[in-house]
Amino acid sequence: MALSKQILLSHLLNHNTRCDKGLDHGQGVLAWMHPPVHRILGWATRPSALSLSRDVWRLNQIKAITNNQIYLKGEPALSDQATLDRFPTLINADLLNTQNEKLGLVADFLFETNTGKILYYLVSRSSPKIPGTSRWRLSIDHIIDKQPGLVITDIMTLEEIPIVKSSIKQDLFKSSKKWKEEFQKISLKVNNRLEGWLEETDWDDNVNYFQKNNQFLDSEDQINYFDTIDYSNNNLESKPDGDPWI
Numbered sequence: 001m002a003l004s005k006q007i008l009l010s011h012l013l014n015h016n017t018r019c020d021k022g023l024d025h026g027q028g029v030l031a032w033m034h035p036p037v038h039r040i041l042g043w044a045t046r047p048s049a050l051s052l053s054r055d056v057w058r059l060n061q062i063k064a065i066t067n068n069q070i071y072l073k074g075e076p077a078l079s080d081q082a083t084l085d086r087f088p089t090l091i092n093a094d095l096l097n098t099q100n101e102k103l104g105l106v107a108d109f110l111f112e113t114n115t116g117k118i119l120y121y122l123v124s125r126s127s128p129k130i131p132g133t134s135r136w137r138l139s140i141d142h143i144i145d146k147q148p149g150l151v152i153t154d155i156m157t158l159e160e161i162p163i164v165k166s167s168i169k170q171d172l173f174k175s176s177k178k179w180k181e182e183f184q185k186i187s188l189k190v191n192n193r194l195e196g197w198l199e200e201t202d203w204d205d206n207v208n209y210f211q212k213n214n215q216f217l218d219s220e221d222q223i224n225y226f227d228t229i230d231y232s233n234n235n236l237e238s239k240p241d242g243d244p245w246i
Contacts, residue, residue, distance in 0.1 A: 038118040
């Protein structure tokens with residue numbers, strides 16, 4: 001199978017590795033990076049869950065990549081987790097703006113498999129380990145300073161950069177925001193039409209019209225409600241002068 005020209009680090013680490021001897025060297029555990037030039041040199045795998053050793057591979061050892069396997073040539077370099085933890089990396093680094101406000105975490109990156117050049121980073125607002133979290137694409141041009149565990153960008157909010165993968169929560173937030181904006185537009189149109197109708201209506205003519213045609217205003221034919229009450233069935237001796245219910 002032909003080698004992919006570009007791949008995400010997370011996809012690389014999720015593949016099982018197999019050398020040309022047919023031995024399974026496990027999945028990837030971390031990237032071997034050179035942050036100053038935004039380049040990945042290789043990655044480390046864990047051959048066994050019980051093993052304390054780690055196998056370190058260079059990118060140029062990759063022969064082919066399938067759906068779930070990476071086929072490698074040559075032998076790996078042996079290391080351990082304590083040594084690998086001292087490798088410089090930008091993965092899981094805090095992303096800060098120029099006001100020292102935390103925007104998120106560097107969760108992933110896309111790179112070229114033949115050169116190791118990182119094309120852009122993916123940023124998560126919360127922990128990248130949470131399934132379904134959103135990802136924003138942070139280009140190299142937006143990074144103004146970096147060091148292991150910390151990246152400073154010239155953007156102020158994540159909304160200034162493209163979103164690559166949206167979570168259910170993010171989709172709901174965007175939909176709610178869109179509905180709110182649509183409702184505000186409709187309300188503004190209705191208010192404008194109502195104001196225009198009120199300005200065009202001649203209220204003096206309308207009041208005069210209702211006063212002339214209302215049969216219940218100052219009419220001699222109006223009926224007193226209390227005159228129609230039959231008190232004989234209520235065992236009352238006489239019709240009271242005031243409220244009939246007292």
